[in-house]
Amino acid sequence: MDNYDLQTLASQLACPYGEDGTAIAEKMNETNAFITERSIEALAPTAGERIVEIGPGNGLLSRPLIRALEKNGEYIALEPSVEMVEQAWNNLSGLGAAPVTIFTDDSFSAPVITHSVDGVMAVNVLYFIDDLDALFRKIASWLKPGGRAVFGVRSDHCLKAIPYTRYGFHIRSLEDIKDSLLASGFHLVETSYYDEGIQLFDDLEIPLDALIIQAIM
């Protein structure tokens, strides 16, 4: 891949668009299955809960989460990509589990009611957030007391080794993310680290790992 291709890929990952966005989302479902499964495990959703997911992409990886909420729960997704919203709706609205609402908003402007949410999950999204403190304060405002937040990210070490991340990704250390959570009123619960080895994304061989960061209000 040349620099133009890498830059295009980075902008598609930040907000998938058009036909290429659809193809990228399908590839993400392969590459990001493991980190999403671990994030859902850490969130431990249960029947009847209201859960917000930030940036679900086309939503296919979120199906186990919605099923765990059962019919009396509620799943709310915030996704700024119009194409991803449409596909996530097609993939998630007919599961026969928790009712699904998808807002075509980014996480800063979505109409989530204050102190109404049991848990928030965001997988591979924090790299695209300019002001992490502001996002964490916003999430804190949505959560009930004792509400949980789970963030699945690639480590800074991993991101620095991936060539497209130099185009607009915010690469933050675990310590920086933790400090921002604490400054926003969260208590840290646990961080888990998994080495996923070398994986193929398009024609790129990339070293992948998964950091799952759990916090509560």
Ligand SMILES: C[S@@+](CC[C@H](N)C(=O)[O-])C[C@H]1O[C@@H](n2cnc3c(N)ncnc32)[C@H](O)[C@@H]1O
């Ligand atoms: C790299 S993709 C990850 C998709 C999926 N979570 C996964 O891990 O495969 C990032 C997703 O976050 C969305 N996104 C980017 N900025 C966002 C924001 N400020 N609020 C909500 N979603 C955002 C993008 O549109 C995209 O669907």
